[in-house]
Amino acid sequence: MRRVWALAARDLKLELRGRAGLLAAFFFIGVVVFILGFALGPNQAELRRAGPGVWWVALAFAGSLLASRAWALEVENDTLDDLLLTPGSREWIYWGKFLFLWALMMGVGGVTLLLVAGMFFLPLTRAPELLLTLLLGGTGYAAIAVFYAGLVVRLRARDVLLPLLVFPLVVPVVLGAVKATLGVVNGAEMAEVAFWWRLLGVFDVVYLTACSLLFPWVIEG
Amino acid sequence: MNRVASDRGLDRLTLGLLVAGFGVLAVGLYYALAAPPDVTQGYLVRIMYLHVGAAWTAYLAFFVAMGYAVAYLWKQEDRYDRLSAASAELGVIFTALTLLSGMLWGRPTWGVYWTWEPRLTTTAILFVFYIGYFLLRQAIEDPEFRAKAAAAAAILGVINVPISYMSVRWWRSLHQTQSIDLTTGRVSMDEAMLVALLVNFAAFNLLYLAFLRFKGVVSALEAQREELDG
Numbered sequence: 001m002r003r004v005w006a007l008a009a010r011d012l013k014l015e016l017r018g019r020a021g022l023l024a025a026f027f028f029i030g031v032v033v034f035i036l037g038f039a040l041g042p043n044q045a046e047l048r049r050a051g052p053g054v055w056w057v058a059l060a061f062a063g064s065l066l067a068s069r070a071w072a073l074e075v076e077n078d079t080l081d082d083l084l085l086t087p088g089s090r091e092w093i094y095w096g097k098f099l100f101l102w103a104l105m106m107g108v109g110g111v112t113l114l115l116v117a118g119m120f121f122l123p124l125t126r127a128p129e130l131l132l133t134l135l136l137g138g139t140g141y142a143a144i145a146v147f148y149a150g151l152v153v154r155l156r157a158r159d160v161l162l163p164l165l166v167f168p169l170v171v172p173v174v175l176g177a178v179k180a181t182l183g184v185v186n187g188a189e190m191a192e193v194a195f196w197w198r199l200l201g202v203f204d205v206v207y208l209t210a211c212s213l214l215f216p217w218v219i220e221g
Numbered sequence: 222m223n224r225v226a227s228d229r230g231l232d233r234l235t236l237g238l239l240v241a242g243f244g245v246l247a248v249g250l251y252y253a254l255a256a257p258p259d260v261t262q263g264y265l266v267r268i269m270y271l272h273v274g275a276a277w278t279a280y281l282a283f284f285v286a287m288g289y290a291v292a293y294l295w296k297q298e299d300r301y302d303r304l305s306a307a308s309a310e311l312g313v314i315f316t317a318l319t320l321l322s323g324m325l326w327g328r329p330t331w332g333v334y335w336t337w338e339p340r341l342t343t344t345a346i347l348f349v350f351y352i353g354y355f356l357l358r359q360a361i362e363d364p365e366f367r368a369k370a371a372a373a374a375a376i377l378g379v380i381n382v383p384i385s386y387m388s389v390r391w392w393r394s395l396h397q398t399q400s401i402d403l404t405t406g407r408v409s410m411d412e413a414m415l416v417a418l419l420v421n422f423a424a425f426n427l428l429y430l431a432f433l434r435f436k437g438v439v440s441a442l443e444a445q446r447e448e449l450d451g
Contacts, residue, residue: 172343
């Protein structure tokens with residue numbers, strides 16, 4: 001458990017110090033939100049309807065950028081083998097990387113929410129519910145993305161392959177997250193929103209379990 | 222299963238399954254064309270006899286691909302990887318058939334070939350995912366790593382299958398709900414139709430088994446040649 005924290009904390013420290021990946025992600029999100037706002041506006045009601053979708057689309061695209069960051073540093077510095085050579089089971093590597101991506105997703109997701117709320121007139125009065133949606137959606141997304149990013153990190157075509165592999169699997173998560181966000185924003189009944197949260201929760205558990213169990217089998221030294 | 226491949230070509234069981242599959246398919250087509258028209262859909266209902274069988278076979282193929290993927294990770298034998306890929310390939314083909322027959326049915330029924338409706342969307346996602354699976358296989362040259370990565374994808378991809386199956390219920394969608402509900406065992410259709418459906422169903426399953434063995438033999442030969450060339 002301590003190793004998981006150490007790995008995630010080290011990666012986060014490096015990422016925050018280097019900033020290259022985070023800056024790229026924020027810049028990308030900014031462009032996506034701006035262009036979509038421009039394309040869908042300026043009618044307020046329409047923008048509000050599109051807002052949840054824009055939030056999650058921007059986050060999903062940026063997430064795959066961040067996911068490859070989780071492993072890129074290990075390859076650049078040739079430290080992946082050292083990591084794999086540490087004694088004991090390898091699941092903790094997955095958990096460490098997952099925690100890293102998850103923390104980034106939460107941070108980036110929060111900032112993106114503010115940006116989208118500003119440009120797409122989303123009411124932030126139910127912020128706790130929105131944050132819960134981000135928590136559940138981001139967890140499922142990170143579970144899948146970090147797994148595949150680790151799988152393809154040594155391949156030449158990784159940047160093309162990663163979205164191709166990740167998106168079909170995360171679509172259920174993104175769909176659920178968008179529906180939950182729409183419900184929260186439109187003031188739908190709690191039971192309806194809770195249905196999507198439950199579904200997201202189930203996805204999170206299934207994906208996290210499957211990925212962490214599979215990871216030691218497929219990661220290559 | 223691939224031991225048969227070495228020099229004798231196709232084994233008897235594979236040939237037998239192929240013949241039986243096509244034979245039962247012919248009978249199934251007869252039943253499908255002889256079955257009464259539906260109350261609401263008329264003769265259009267006949268697409269269903271192919272559509273349901275193809276969809277079921279695609280689901281089955283993806284589950285079998287997962288089974289062989291688990292077997293590969295466990296035993297590390299190449300033939301499991303080959304069979305997993307073969308099953309996934311059949312799954313893609315049957316999913317394509319499902320989508321195509323569904324579109325032909327959807328045009329006269331719903332007025333459009335395609336609509337963004339949960340069942341259709343989740344099936345399309347399934348289709349795209351397994352295309353990605355083959356792109357992943359193409360991208361990796363090292364055979365051992367290719368097999369491992371593909372196994373992981375085959376295992377994770379199967380999560381989409383129950384989602385697709387349950388989508389008509391969860392999202393209360395435009396698509397018909399299941400005529401034969403696997404979760405409760407309830408059947409809601411006429412007897413003549415059920416017979417036609419089940420015979421076609423059997424035909425598709427037989428053909429699936431036959432093609433799986435056939436493809437296993439072919440890819441074993443391919444692997445042998447690769448070894449000789451390399």
